[in-house]
Amino acid sequence: MLLEVSDLSVIYSAGNKVVRAVNNVSFDLEKGEVLGIIGESGSGKSTLANAIIRAIKPPGKIVSGRVIYKGKDLLEMPYDEFRKIMWKEISYVPQASQNALNPVITVYDSFKYVADSHGFNDEKALREKVSELMKLVGLDPKRVLNMYPFQLSGGMRQRVMIALSMLLDPELIIMDEPTSALDMLNQELILKLIKSINKEMQISIIYITHDILNVAQIADRLFVMYKGYMMEDGKTEDIIKDPLNPYTQLLISSIPPLKGEIKNINVKEDTSYYVSGCPFLSRCDHAFERCKELPSVFLYKNRKVRCWLYEPHGA
Amino acid sequence: MNLMELRGVSVIFEDRGGGFFKRRRFYALKNVSLNIGEDDLILVLGESGAGKTTLGRVIVGLQKPTNGSVIYKGYDVWKQKRKIYATYRREVQLVPQDPYSTLPYNKTVKEILEAPLKRWNKLSKQELEKRLVELLDMVRLSPPEDFLDKYPHQLSGGQRQRLNIARSLSVDPKLVVADEPVTMVDASLRLGLLNTLAEIKNKLHLSMVFITHDIPTARYFYHLVKRGNTIVIFGGKVVEEGDLEELLSNPYHPYTKDLINITPSIDNLYKEKPEVKINYERVDFGCPYQLRCPYVMDICKKEEPQLIGTNSHRVACYLYGGQNR
Ligand SMILES: Nc1ncnc2c1ncn2[C@@H]1O[C@H](COP(=O)(O)OP(=O)(O)OP(=O)(O)O)[C@@H](O)[C@H]1O
Numbered sequence: 001m002l003l004e005v006s007d008l009s010v011i012y013s014a015g016n017k018v019v020r021a022v023n024n025v026s027f028d029l030e031k032g033e034v035l036g037i038i039g040e041s042g043s044g045k046s047t048l049a050n051a052i053i054r055a056i057k058p059p060g061k062i063v064s065g066r067v068i069y070k071g072k073d074l075l076e077m078p079y080d081e082f083r084k085i086m087w088k089e090i091s092y093v094p095q096a097s098q099n100a101l102n103p104v105i106t107v108y109d110s111f112k113y114v115a116d117s118h119g120f121n122d123e124k125a126l127r128e129k130v131s132e133l134m135k136l137v138g139l140d141p142k143r144v145l146n147m148y149p150f151q152l153s154g155g156m157r158q159r160v161m162i163a164l165s166m167l168l169d170p171e172l173i174i175m176d177e178p179t180s181a182l183d184m185l186n187q188e189l190i191l192k193l194i195k196s197i198n199k200e201m202q203i204s205i206i207y208i209t210h211d212i213l214n215v216a217q218i219a220d221r222l223f224v225m226y227k228g229y230m231m232e233d234g235k236t237e238d239i240i241k242d243p244l245n246p247y248t249q250l251l252i253s254s255i256p257p258l259k260g261e262i263k264n265i266n267v268k269e270d271t272s273y274y275v276s277g278c279p280f281l282s283r284c285d286h287a288f289e290r291c292k293e294l295p296s297v298f299l300y301k302n303r304k305v306r307c308w309l310y311e312p313h314g315a
Numbered sequence: 316m317n318l319m320e321l322r323g324v325s326v327i328f329e330d331r332g333g334g335f336f337k338r339r340r341f342y343a344l345k346n347v348s349l350n351i352g353e354d355d356l357i358l359v360l361g362e363s364g365a366g367k368t369t370l371g372r373v374i375v376g377l378q379k380p381t382n383g384s385v386i387y388k389g390y391d392v393w394k395q396k397r398k399i400y401a402t403y404r405r406e407v408q409l410v411p412q413d414p415y416s417t418l419p420y421n422k423t424v425k426e427i428l429e430a431p432l433k434r435w436n437k438l439s440k441q442e443l444e445k446r447l448v449e450l451l452d453m454v455r456l457s458p459p460e461d462f463l464d465k466y467p468h469q470l471s472g473g474q475r476q477r478l479n480i481a482r483s484l485s486v487d488p489k490l491v492v493a494d495e496p497v498t499m500v501d502a503s504l505r506l507g508l509l510n511t512l513a514e515i516k517n518k519l520h521l522s523m524v525f526i527t528h529d530i531p532t533a534r535y536f537y538h539l540v541k542r543g544n545t546i547v548i549f550g551g552k553v554v555e556e557g558d559l560e561e562l563l564s565n566p567y568h569p570y571t572k573d574l575i576n577i578t579p580s581i582d583n584l585y586k587e588k589p590e591v592k593i594n595y596e597r598v599d600f601g602c603p604y605q606l607r608c609p610y611v612m613d614i615c616k617k618e619e620p621q622l623i624g625t626n627s628h629r630v631a632c633y634l635y636g637g638q639n640r
Pocket residue numbers: 012013014019021039040041042043044045046047048058059060095210468469470472
C-alpha cells in the first residue's frame with residue numbers, strides 16, 4: 001500500500017459558522033494505481049488534496065484522521081522531513097483557480113525554484129529537462145518558458161503545472177482538476193501523458209475532477225464525493241455502467257449526448273443548507289423516511305456505497 | 316442592422332524573448348471578422364490557446380485590437396470613442412472564464428451586485444433593492460433575501476456562476492459574452508445553469524457570444540436557443556463557420572473533424588480513439604493547421620486559405636478550393 005487515508009475530516013470555521021468540508025474520508029491507494037476523485041464544486045475535493053499534503057491553512061483545520069504514506073503518517077512527521085518528500089516523492093498539480101504560479105517570475109524560473117530547493121543545481125541539465133517536459137505537455141518551450149503567467153491562456157497554465165509536477169520524478173502525483181479548462185484534444189493529450197507516466201514509471205495518481213467522462217477514461221477506481229462525504233467507491237467501469245448512489249446516477253444521466261436527439265433536462269438543484277441526514281436528500285428522487293439519518297457505508301456488489309437503499313435486509 | 320461587427324481584427328503580442336530568443340510577433344487573433352445581430356447566438360469553439368478568450372475580450376472592449384476595427388451600433392468604438400464608448404462598455408458585458416478568482420472574497424452578494432449598478436445608474440435605495448431582487452430571481456438564486464448577505468465562498472460552484480451571470484446582467488446589457496460559463500461546474504449543475512442562461516437570453520432577446528471547448532455543451536445550448544451560428548477558431552484564425560448542427564453533421568475542415576472525432580461521449584468511452592497529431596508550433600505562412608493536418612498539400616504551406624462557401628457554412632481549407640481569391 002502506497003497511501004492509506006483513514007477517517008480524515010477537515011473543517012473551516014469562520015466566527016461561529018463551521019463548514020464541514022471533508023467528513024471521515026477513508027481510502028487506500030496501491031502503487032501504480034490511478035484513483036479518480038469526483039464531486040461537484042464545493043464537495044471538498046481540493047480540501048481533501050490539501051489535507052494530504054499538509055496545505056490546509058486557517059481557518060481550515062484537520063480534526064481527525066491519518067495519512068499513511070509508505071508506512072509513515074505524513075500528518076505526524078516533523079515538517080522538515082515532510083518538506084523533503086514534497087515535490088520529490090509526492091507532487092501536486094493545484095487547481096487552476098488557485099493561481100499557483102508566482103505571477104512576477106517567468107515560467108522557467110518557477111521550475112528553477114523547485115529544482116533549487118531540492119538540490120537540483122545543474123543549470124544545463126535543468127534547461128534540457130524542462131524543455132523536454134514542456135514538449136510533453138504540448139507547449140512550445142521557446143515561447144512559453146520566458147513568459148509570465150498572465151500571458152498564458154487558462155489551459156496553458158494548467159499544462160505548465162502538470163509539467164512542473166513531473167520535474168523531480170515523483171512516485172505519487174495529486175492532480176486537482178488538471179484538465180478541466182482544456183479542450184478535448186488537449187485533454188486527450190494530457191490523459192495519454194498521464195497514462196504513460198503511470199504505466200511506464202509506475203507513478204501513482206490521484207486525479208481530482210468534476211468531469212466524470214474525463215476521469216472515466218483514466219482512473220482504475222472512482223471515489224465519488226458529495227458535501228464532503230464519500231458516496232461511492234469502486235471500479236470505474238462498474239460505476240459508469242451501473243451507478244448505485246443516486247448522486248452518481250444523476251451525474252451520469254446529466255451528460256448531454258454528442259449525437260442524436262437532445263432533450264431538455266431539468267436537474268434539481270440544492271436549495272437548502274445541509275444540516276443532517278443524507279447529504280443528497282434534498283435532490284434525491286428515491287428518498288424515504290430512513291434518509292433523514294446519515295446513511296452508513298454499505299458494501300454492495302464489490303463497492304462501497306453510502307445510501308440507505310443498499311442497507312442489507314434483515315441486518 | 317448588426318449590433319456589432321468585427322472587421323479584420325488582429326491581436327498581436329510581442330513575445331519578449333529573454334536571453335537568447337528573439338522577439339517575435341505572436342498573433343493571438345488573425346484577421347477575424349464577425350457579425351453579431353440583435354438576439355443572435357454565436358457559439359465559439361476552439362482548443363486551448365486558440366484565442367477564444369482574446370476574442371471575448373476584444374468584443375467587450377478589454378482588449379484593443381492591434382489591427383482592424385470593432386463597430387458597435389455603427390460606430391467604431393476605438394476611433395469614435397466620444398460618441399459610443401460609454402454606451403458600448405455598459406451594453407456589452409462579460410461573464411468571465413474563471414468564476415473563482417473573479418468574485419471578490421470579502422464582499423457580500425449584495426455589495427457585488429450593487430457596484431456595477433451604482434456605477435452606471437442613479438437609483439434610489441428602494442429602486443436598488445428592487446433591482447437586486449429582480450436580478451437574483453432571474454438567475455434563480457431564490458429566495459433572493461437568503462442570498463443578499465452571503466459571501467461567495469458560502470455559495471456552491473453553480474450558485475457562484477449564477478452570481479457572475481447576475482452581475483453581468485445588472486446593467487441591462489444588449490450583448491453578453493459568456494466565456495466558458497459552465498466549464499468549472501459538474502455535469503449535474505451544468506444543465507441547470509445552461510437552462511437559466513438560455514431562458515434569460517430568450518426572454519430579454521439578448522445577443523450572446525457563448526465560448527466553449529465542449530461540443531456537447533454547445534449543442535445543448537444551441538438546442539435551448541433553437542439556433543446558433545458557430546465559429547471554429549484554430550491558431551487565432553476562423554477556420555470554419557456555420558450553423559452548429561450543420562457543422563457537426565457535415566464538418567468540412569480537418570480540424571473540426573478531428574475535434575468531433577475525439578470528443579468522448581458516454582457510449583464511446585471505451586472505444587479506441589483515432590490518433591490525432593498534436594503540435595503547438597505556430598506557422599508564419601500558410602494554413603494554421605498544416606502541421607497537424609493529415610491532408611496537407613504543398614499549397615497549404617505557402618498561402619493562407621480564405622474562408623469560402625455559402626452564408627450558412629464556410630470553410631478556410633484548400634481541400635475545398637479557396638486558392639483562387
Ligand atoms: N478558506 C476557506 N474558508 C472557508 N471555507 C472554505 C475555504 N476553502 C474552502 N471552503 C469551503 O469548503 C468546502 C469545500 O471546498 P473545496 O474547495 O474543497 O471544494 P472542491 O470540491 O474542491 O470544489 P471545486 O470543484 O469548486 O474546486 C466548500 O463549502 C467551501 O466553500
